[in-house]
Amino acid sequence: LGAGAVMDVVFAAVLLLLAAAVVLLFAMMAELAARISTAGDGRRDLTLTPLEEARLGEAPGDWPEPLAAAAFTEDQTLLVVLSSACASCEDVAGQMSKELEAGEMPATAVLVSCGDRAIGEDFVHRHGLQRMPCYVDDGGAWVKEAFGVQTSPSALVIRRGRLESALVFTDLSALRAGIPRVMKEEAAA
Amino acid sequence: MNDACDLDGDEQGSGVRRRGFLSSLGSSGLAAAAVLFARPEAAEAACRGSCCNLVHCPPNTSFSSCVNYYNHYLWACAISSRTTCRCCEKRRRTGGFFASAQQCRPT
Numbered sequence: 001l002g003a004g005a006v007m008d009v010v011f012a013a014v015l016l017l018l019a020a021a022v023v024l025l026f027a028m029m030a031e032l033a034a035r036i037s038t039a040g041d042g043r044r045d046l047t048l049t050p051l052e053e054a055r056l057g058e059a060p061g062d063w064p065e066p067l068a069a070a071a072f073t074e075d076q077t078l079l080v081v082l083s084s085a086c087a088s089c090e091d092v093a094g095q096m097s098k099e100l101e102a103g104e105m106p107a108t109a110v111l112v113s114c115g116d117r118a119i120g121e122d123f124v125h126r127h128g129l130q131r132m133p134c135y136v137d138d139g140g141a142w143v144k145e146a147f148g149v150q151t152s153p154s155a156l157v158i159r160r161g162r163l164e165s166a167l168v169f170t171d172l173s174a175l176r177a178g179i180p181r182v183m184k185e186e187a188a189a
Numbered sequence: 190m191n192d193a194c195d196l197d198g199d200e201q202g203s204g205v206r207r208r209g210f211l212s213s214l215g216s217s218g219l220a221a222a223a224v225l226f227a228r229p230e231a232a233e234a235a236c237r238g239s240c241c242n243l244v245h246c247p248p249n250t251s252f253s254s255c256v257n258y259y260n261h262y263l264w265a266c267a268i269s270s271r272t273t274c275r276c277c278e279k280r281r282r283t284g285g286f287f288a289s290a291q292q293c294r295p296t
Contacts, residue, residue: 045269085276086266087242115262151265168267
């Protein structure tokens with residue numbers, strides 16, 4: 001082989017090594033992405049974030065029957081919004097199920113948004129959420145129309161049928177502990 | 190008249206051999222990459238790493254195609270205070286979903 005041919009082979013080998021390195025890099029990034037931030041991995045984010053899309057102060061005239069009684073109490077009620085399309089909601093529903101089993105569920109109702117009623121009902125039954133005031137919202141139509149909410153897991157603080165606060169959360173205990181502080185901050189602002 | 194591309198018999202033979210060697214080197218590299226990394230679980234893991242609980246995982250349509258489809262279900266989910274994903278499913282008129290998409294971004 002001539003010097004030109006040797007150079008070609010060396011160049012091809014270097015190019016192949018570079019291509020292999022790029023493939024390896026992307027594979028490592030995909031593995032890393034698959035391992036971090038997985039819902040329910042025991043390392044939940046304890047932060048409570050205000051849900052900006054929610055229309056605070058809104059008081060819908062028309063409540064779904066399963067939620068109406070819980071919404072019109074003198075004390076505040078927590079309406080937890082979940083969705084069957086949301087993996088982190090599976091984790092939150094599991095936390096709610098544990099609270100129910102322990103008999104430690106303060107005034108709380110749940111709304112499950114879904115693209116298909118059968119999937120929404122399956123979500124409710126898998127986690128035993130039918131043991132509390134619970135509404136399956138087909139397409140999330142009611143909660144979108146009533147409060148402009150289409151994010152989950154989120155918590156809507158309701159008093160006498162009016163939306164007082166809306167938060168995005170992933171840890172139920174952190175939510176219950178943090179609500180008084182958040183409400184105080186919102187009132188002061 | 191000879192132009193620059195004209196080669197004699199020996200040179201043509203070595204050129205063909207070189208091309209053959211390079212093409213076999215390239216195809217074995219591609220085959221090795223396909224065997225090592227072309228696993229459906231990798232794409233599925235990337236889907237399950239997000240907060241969307243899609244019916245079709247990995248997603249089988251683009252996000253823009255999904256949200257522009259006349260009958261779709263669109264919902265946002267939060268993994269943490271830092272990451273939000275929008276999950277979209279194309280619905281059949283008769284019920285059920287036939288395509289899914291997602292879009293994740295830091296908040």
